[in-house]
Amino acid sequence: MKVVFFLLVILVVTEIANAQEISIIPKPMGLTKKEGSFDISKNTQIVIAEEGDKNTANFLNDYLQHYYGWKLKITNLPVDHSIGIFTKKFLAADNDGYSFESGPDGIIISGNNNAGSFYAVQTLIQLVPTKPSPTLVIPAVSIIDAPRFAYRGSLLDVGRHFFPVSFVKKYIDYLALHKMNYFHWHLTDDPGWRIEIKKYPKLTTVGAWRNKSLIGRYPGIGYEVKRYGGFYTQDEIKEVVKYASDRFITIIPEIEMPGHSYAALASYPELGCRGSGYEVPALYREDPEVFCAGNDYTFEFLQNVLDEVILLFPSKYIHIGGDECPKEGWKACPKCQARMKKEGLKDEHELQSYFIRRIEKYLNSKGRTIIGWDEILEGGLAPNAVVMSWRGESGGVAAAKAGHDVIMTPSSHVYFDYAQKEDEDSLTFAWDGVITPIEKVYAYEPIPKELPKEQSKHVLGAQANVWTEYMNNPRKVEYMLFPRLSAASEVFWSPKEIRNWGSFESRLTTQFKRYDLWKLNYCKEFAERKPVSRIVQPFHINKATGKKITLTNEPSDNFPGHGPITLVDGIQNSKGLLKQTEFLGFFGTDCEVVIDLGNQTAVKNVKVHLYHQKGSWIYRPQFVEVFASNDTTSFRSIGRTEKVSAATGNAVMQVNFNPRSVRYLKVNMKNKGALPSGGSYVGSKAWLLLDEIEVN
Numbered sequence: 001m002k003v004v005f006f007l008l009v010i011l012v013v014t015e016i017a018n019a020q021e022i023s024i025i026p027k028p029m030g031l032t033k034k035e036g037s038f039d040i041s042k043n044t045q046i047v048i049a050e051e052g053d054k055n056t057a058n059f060l061n062d063y064l065q066h067y068y069g070w071k072l073k074i075t076n077l078p079v080d081h082s083i084g085i086f087t088k089k090f091l092a093a094d095n096d097g098y099s100f101e102s103g104p105d106g107i108i109i110s111g112n113n114n115a116g117s118f119y120a121v122q123t124l125i126q127l128v129p130t131k132p133s134p135t136l137v138i139p140a141v142s143i144i145d146a147p148r149f150a151y152r153g154s155l156l157d158v159g160r161h162f163f164p165v166s167f168v169k170k171y172i173d174y175l176a177l178h179k180m181n182y183f184h185w186h187l188t189d190d191p192g193w194r195i196e197i198k199k200y201p202k203l204t205t206v207g208a209w210r211n212k213s214l215i216g217r218y219p220g221i222g223y224e225v226k227r228y229g230g231f232y233t234q235d236e237i238k239e240v241v242k243y244a245s246d247r248f249i250t251i252i253p254e255i256e257m258p259g260h261s262y263a264a265l266a267s268y269p270e271l272g273c274r275g276s277g278y279e280v281p282a283l284y285r286e287d288p289e290v291f292c293a294g295n296d297y298t299f300e301f302l303q304n305v306l307d308e309v310i311l312l313f314p315s316k317y318i319h320i321g322g323d324e325c326p327k328e329g330w331k332a333c334p335k336c337q338a339r340m341k342k343e344g345l346k347d348e349h350e351l352q353s354y355f356i357r358r359i360e361k362y363l364n365s366k367g368r369t370i371i372g373w374d375e376i377l378e379g380g381l382a383p384n385a386v387v388m389s390w391r392g393e394s395g396g397v398a399a400a401k402a403g404h405d406v407i408m409t410p411s412s413h414v415y416f417d418y419a420q421k422e423d424e425d426s427l428t429f430a431w432d433g434v435i436t437p438i439e440k441v442y443a444y445e446p447i448p449k450e451l452p453k454e455q456s457k458h459v460l461g462a463q464a465n466v467w468t469e470y471m472n473n474p475r476k477v478e479y480m481l482f483p484r485l486s487a488a489s490e491v492f493w494s495p496k497e498i499r500n501w502g503s504f505e506s507r508l509t510t511q512f513k514r515y516d517l518w519k520l521n522y523c524k525e526f527a528e529r530k531p532v533s534r535i536v537q538p539f540h541i542n543k544a545t546g547k548k549i550t551l552t553n554e555p556s557d558n559f560p561g562h563g564p565i566t567l568v569d570g571i572q573n574s575k576g577l578l579k580q581t582e583f584l585g586f587f588g589t590d591c592e593v594v595i596d597l598g599n600q601t602a603v604k605n606v607k608v609h610l611y612h613q614k615g616s617w618i619y620r621p622q623f624v625e626v627f628a629s630n631d632t633t634s635f636r637s638i639g640r641t642e643k644v645s646a647a648t649g650n651a652v653m654q655v656n657f658n659p660r661s662v663r664y665l666k667v668n669m670k671n672k673g674a675l676p677s678g679g680s681y682v683g684s685k686a687w688l689l690l691d692e693i694e695v696n
């Protein structure tokens with residue numbers, strides 16, 4: 001008797017020990033742990049009531065087959081101790097929520113709609129032990145869940161580097177496993193056109209291939225001279241669209257216009273203003289030419305392309321790009337100038353706006369809605385466009401205030417092409433040392449603070465972007481995605497109130513085991529992070545250190561430093577590496593500060609510490625001008641300089657003036673403004689990166 005009792009106790013205890021710990025990402029809205037557990041074994045059946053859940057049952061089965069080596073029988077008949085997927089058809093719900101019940105008698109999943117049931121299965125998958133075994137012990141829980149945002153997306157850029165269908169499908173699976181529902185497929189860019197268009201075969205015989213690729217971070221250290229490229233046939237695209245739709249994921253195709261179109265120009269030179277001399281570039285184009293906005297042929301071409309695109313993609317949204325379009329080509333083009341005159345457009349920004357509106361009108365007539373990057377606000381927004389806000393939050397805020405729907409994807413928080421730790425061992429985008437670690441992604445809040453509550457309904461959701469300038473293979477993409485995608489999924493799905501870094505961090509431990517099961521290549525930095533060793537940081541005390549400093553205009557979200565004090569915190573960067581928290585960055589705008597020295601102070605010079613790196617579009621100021629005042633109202637200019645200590649990297653610009661006694665100093669640092677000719681993206685905005693202002 002006693003022996004039997006002990007055996008029972010041991011059995012129960014091991015049973016509980018075998019059950020998966022409850023660790024679900026994204027965190028469900030409400031979860032209650034219950035007594036007991038349910039065993040999934042090879043004899044367990046999946047019961048579905050209708051066709052709409054067939055793909056969901058198949059997804060679960062494929063997952064079990066792939067990672068555990070066996071699968072379950074799917075049936076329409078009621079069976080005890082089964083996994084029941086019963087979508088609440090009668091609800092006709094418009095949210096993709098679900099309820100989930102597991103216990104000794106089985107599992108019951110009830111989605112508010114078919115998508116809801118699919119998400120419930122993703123939850124179930126995370127309750128399955130990460131260690132394969134013949135019985136999978138599922139803890140008993142009761143869950144109610146629904147997404148916070150209707151749009152939860154991720155972009156993959158296949159223009160800069162091409163990725164095969166097999167990997168695109170994998171990417172889609174990763175999104176599905178994280179309850180994401182939009183895949184933004186960036187199909188065309190300067191160095192590659194990747195979608196077959198039957199009417200224009202040269203787009204893929206010419207535009208999908210380049211003769212050389214850049215080595216190193218732009219502007220690079222040379223070229224690999226080798227034909228590189230690839231594209232998707234229309235059949236492959238249909239297959240991928242179906243694959244995504246089986247996973248309740250909508251694919252939004254992006255056809256870039258009017259900029260980022262050089263591969264198309266190389267294929268059909270008549271699309272450009274000059275009309276000849278285009279070649280698919282090694283990475284960025286070095287020539288300001290884009291689609292000619294004055295030539296009707298451009299619109300005829302794009303409409304024909306879009307006709308084929310909309311036949312392939314049922315998505316209501318079609319992304320038309322609109323970002324980073326230089327205007328020099330249009331300025332020099334008689335056709336573009338004639339168009340401007342005829343249409344009464346006052347500048348080239350209005351010409352871009354004309355371009356986008358014309359395309360919008362066409363797509364609207366086909367029942368589709370356009371999405372564009374936030375540059376489409378410049379020169380006037382197309383009437384029905386959805387705006388994707390990537391240069392910080394301001395584009396999204398402006399568009400939402402104007403009554404447009406927006407999708408937030410600020411480069412400051414959800415650009416997964418940026419490094420996730422300080423010393424990445426392979427190349428990442430842009431700035432040395434600028435990092436977007438997982439904590440920063442997790443801290444992102446998609447509803448901008450300054451957006452009035454009323455207009456926050458226009459924020460459809462958010463998106464994480466994988467730009468592939470420096471990712472030429474799937475393993476690298478995985479590395480850049482994970483674990484950040486898991487953080488993003490929680491930001492996009494879970495209610496704001498239950499988001500909590502400590503909780504997420506503890507759930508990540510289990511998530512890493514899942515990654516291992518999936519054989520993912522992920523960034524181990526977070527998993528292996530050790531207590532930070534003490535670093536001795538030298539302080540450079542001067543008359544401005546720790547003094548009150550105010551800024552006339554705000555720095556960019558990408559470089560907020562730790563507030564205005566960053567400029568007088570006594571920390572001067574001497575390392576070639578940039579530390580994001582040590583810089584204030586201004587994108588196209590000037591930086592003007594007022595420093596209150598506290599009382600009348602003897603001063604003779606001001607030194608501005610900054611960073612200069614042309615290849616990353618970071619330029620030192622055109623000049624620094626210093627003004628003095630004793631009452632903050634009447635500032636008088638006391639000196640100005642253009643001298644600089646070093647041509648590149650960390651540098652100092654010094655302003656000398658006659659020694660004097662003064663209370664307030666105003667320092668104006670003039671942004672370079674636009675990128676100069678001779679490099680790429682001529683005319684785009686320049687970064688101004690400031691580290692410290694020293695007063696002696």
Ligand code: TNX
Pocket residue numbers: 323324373390411415417429467468469
């Ligand atoms: C800006 S985001 C771009 C991309 C680059 C990316 C790199 C956007 C609309 N344009 O073309 O790949 O930065 O982070």
